[in-house]
Amino acid sequence: MRKFLLLPRLGNRSLMKSEKKPQFWLDKIAQDIIDRREKLNRKVDVLRVESGIGASGFPHIGSVGDSLRAYGIKLALENLGYKSELIAYSDDRDGLRKIPVGVPKEYSKYIGMPVSEIPDPWGCHSSYGEHISSMLIEALEKLGIEFTFISGTEAYKSGLLDKQISRLLANSGKVDRIIREEVGSSKPEGWVHYWPRCEKCGRIYTTRVIKVIPEESKVIYACDQEFKGIKGCGYVGEASYLRGDGKLSWKGEFAARWAALGIVFEPHGKDITDSFRVNARISREILDYEPPMTVMYEMFLDSTKRKISKSIGNVITPQMWMKFSPPEALRMLMFKRYRSTRSISLQRSPLYINELENGVRKYHNLERIRSERDKMTLKRLMEYTYLMKGVPTPWPYRYTAVLNVVAMLPRDIKFDDLLGVVADLISKYYDIEPKSLLSEEMFRRYVYYARNYVESFGTSEIERIEIDDSLLNAIDSFVKRLKNDMGEEVIQDLAFNTARELRVSVKAFFQAIYMVLLGQPQGPKLGPLLRRIGIDRFKKLYSRSLEEGKIARKR
RNA sequence: GGGCCCGUAGCUCAGAAUGGUAGAGCGCCCGGCUCUUAACCGGGAGGUCGAGGGUUCGAAGCCCUCCGGGCCCGCCA
Numbered sequence: 001m002r003k004f005l006l007l008p009r010l011g012n013r014s015l016m017k018s019e020k021k022p023q024f025w026l027d028k029i030a031q032d033i034i035d036r037r038e039k040l041n042r043k044v045d046v047l048r049v050e051s052g053i054g055a056s057g058f059p060h061i062g063s064v065g066d067s068l069r070a071y072g073i074k075l076a077l078e079n080l081g082y083k084s085e086l087i088a089y090s091d092d093r094d095g096l097r098k099i100p101v102g103v104p105k106e107y108s109k110y111i112g113m114p115v116s117e118i119p120d121p122w123g124c125h126s127s128y129g130e131h132i133s134s135m136l137i138e139a140l141e142k143l144g145i146e147f148t149f150i151s152g153t154e155a156y157k158s159g160l161l162d163k164q165i166s167r168l169l170a171n172s173g174k175v176d177r178i179i180r181e182e183v184g185s186s187k188p189e190g191w192v193h194y195w196p197r198c199e200k201c202g203r204i205y206t207t208r209v210i211k212v213i214p215e216e217s218k219v220i221y222a223c224d225q226e227f228k229g230i231k232g233c234g235y236v237g238e239a240s241y242l243r244g245d246g247k248l249s250w251k252g253e254f255a256a257r258w259a260a261l262g263i264v265f266e267p268h269g270k271d272i273t274d275s276f277r278v279n280a281r282i283s284r285e286i287l288d289y290e291p292p293m294t295v296m297y298e299m300f301l302d303s304t305k306r307k308i309s310k311s312i313g314n315v316i317t318p319q320m321w322m323k324f325s326p327p328e329a330l331r332m333l334m335f336k337r338y339r340s341t342r343s344i345s346l347q348r349s350p351l352y353i354n355e356l357e358n359g360v361r362k363y364h365n366l367e368r369i370r371s372e373r374d375k376m377t378l379k380r381l382m383e384y385t386y387l388m389k390g391v392p393t394p395w396p397y398r399y400t401a402v403l404n405v406v407a408m409l410p411r412d413i414k415f416d417d418l419l420g421v422v423a424d425l426i427s428k429y430y431d432i433e434p435k436s437l438l439s440e441e442m443f444r445r446y447v448y449y450a451r452n453y454v455e456s457f458g459t460s461e462i463e464r465i466e467i468d469d470s471l472l473n474a475i476d477s478f479v480k481r482l483k484n485d486m487g488e489e490v491i492q493d494l495a496f497n498t499a500r501e502l503r504v505s506v507k508a509f510f511q512a513i514y515m516v517l518l519g520q521p522q523g524p525k526l527g528p529l530l531r532r533i534g535i536d537r538f539k540k541l542y543s544r545s546l547e548e549g550k551i552a553r554k555r
Numbered sequence: 556g557g558g559c560c561c562g563u564a565g566c567u568c569a570g571a572a573u574g575g576u577a578g579a580g581c582g583c584c585c586g587g588c589u590c591u592u593a594a595c596c597g598g599g600a601g602g603u604c605g606a607g608g609g610u611u612c613g614a615a616g617c618c619c620u621c622c623g624g625g626c627c628c629g630c631c632a
Contacts, residue, residue: 296560
């Protein structure tokens with residue numbers, strides 16, 4: 001697909017001509033990586049893929065999407081029989097650019113300083129940067145991603161990038177030219193794209209390289225630039241560019257990392273497309289390293305198609321996701337496709353879970369899928385969703401059922417009690433022992449997600465509903481016949497018999513009752529539900545709805 | 556000023572590298588079932604593939620122009 005061939009163009013198309021079989025995108029890219037490796041005659045033991053993890057702003061759902069997709073490629077490469085490793089590279093050498101919400105305003109004094117050298121506002125980690133990246137690491141672990149963590153700061157200090165830095169600085173004129181050709185630059189011509197750290201004020205974004213002295217691996221710099229309203233301290237000094245006394249600008253840093261670590265794949269968001277292009281050229285033309293393959297993924301929008309932004313307050317963090325749906329649902333969403341997964345919304349989490357359940361079920365019924373392509377896509381999607389460790393057999397109950405039950409129960413029940421009650425109801429629903437439900441991890445998680453969902457989003461409010469005359473008569477008659485001492489089965493039978501006797505559609509009859517009861521056209525099995533709610537309470541609810549005009553007669 | 560992405564059924568999107576009878580899921584309509592479920596089974600309606608032009612025996616796809624939506628760069632990443 002042309003999109004991910006954007007950077008490294010595969011020359012030898014005929015190579016693949018014979019294999020016209022459609023492939024899942026992760027498999028396809030992995031195969032391309034292998035083909036290219038042969039072509040470049042690059043012999044390395046471990047094929048490394050990379051995902052950059054931000055350390056300056058709070059992690060959001062898109063951040064883990066990047067890592068997840070990179071991890072998918074790692075799995076795909078291993079699936080082809082190669083060793084692979086995911087590098088999660090923390091950008092904790094980046095300077096602080098702005099103060100995120102929730103961070104003290106005084107922190108503006110740290111603007112322009114590397115986030116790894118700024119104290120942790122929450123006091124639990126050794127630095128601001130470490131705190132932020134630990135949040136992301138935690139999320140990645142919850143998602144079941146295995147990775148090797150590299151701190152940018154450590155990378156610089158250990159000299160990991162020294163060879164590349166030296167080469168970039170020795171060729172700084174060429175670097176500047178490439179940047180100008182690709183994206184332009186407002187800096188004066190001949191600018192050295194490197195940030196020395198000012199030894200006096202500690203900032204990196206207020207400095208300017210005056211001279212590069214390659215023989216001594218150092219630069220002369222002046223701290224006289226302005227960044228975000230912060231003026232440099234005016235200090236002039238010299239700094240070694242080896243062992244971490246500064247930082248490459250993004251116009252070259254990716255390239256240095258790729259070359260130093262031997263990265264063969266790294267996904268990127270739409271917002272840094274240009275950056276990738278510049279780095280690809282720098283990598284190829286200056287560092288003699290053929291840049292990694294990549295995919296460009298879209299930014300996430302919320303359900304109203306607005307850009308996710310902190311100021312609107314519609315940010316979704318991985319932690320928030322985990323409150324409403326399982327990690328595997330997120331993995332499925334991210335693996336499903338890599339571009340145009342445009343909107344995402346926690347309110348739609350029941351949908352995502354439903355999709356997961358459907359996927360699992362279909363996986364065990366692959367022969368039913370007619371189209372070969374769809375069959376292959378679903379098969380691989382589910383295998384990747386479960387990280388190649390095996391797709392579980394479908395569980396016999398559904399999240400929507402759990403959600404319906406939780407939604408109609410009082411909100412103030414303690415969680416443990418809620419579990420019991422829900423297990424009780426669901427067991428009637430699906431004819432499973434409550435005990436075996438309670439022993440299931442997935443079931444407990446479902447109740448947890450459902451409770452959080454109901455707390456955050458509630459259920460649809462009953463507005464005014466119109467019910468057909470004949471249906472309403474049937475419900476009337478059903479309500480009249482209901483007796484306090486009726487058991488679940490009796491109630492259930494009564495509902496069916498009433499509908500049949502009065503010759504109304506059973507389906508419509510049930511839907512109408514659920515509308516009255518829950519404001520939605522379906523719900524848990526009626527008998528147990530009414531038993532649980534209480535016959536009297538149901539009768540009162542019904543007559544009150546009639547009196548208040550919430551239920552109207554449609555003729 | 557420069558650059559990128561997207562536009563295919565009511566909705567979400569496949570299909571585009573390699574041109575060959577327009578697809579799936581959901582929704583909707585009809586029917587079935589041992590008749591509540593974002594459960595199952597069968598069938599159906601629904602698309603000038605954003606517009607126009609070009610190349611071609613043949614274009615959703617390739618080329619050009621335009622329209623619409625979104626994004627990035629010219630601070631930083």
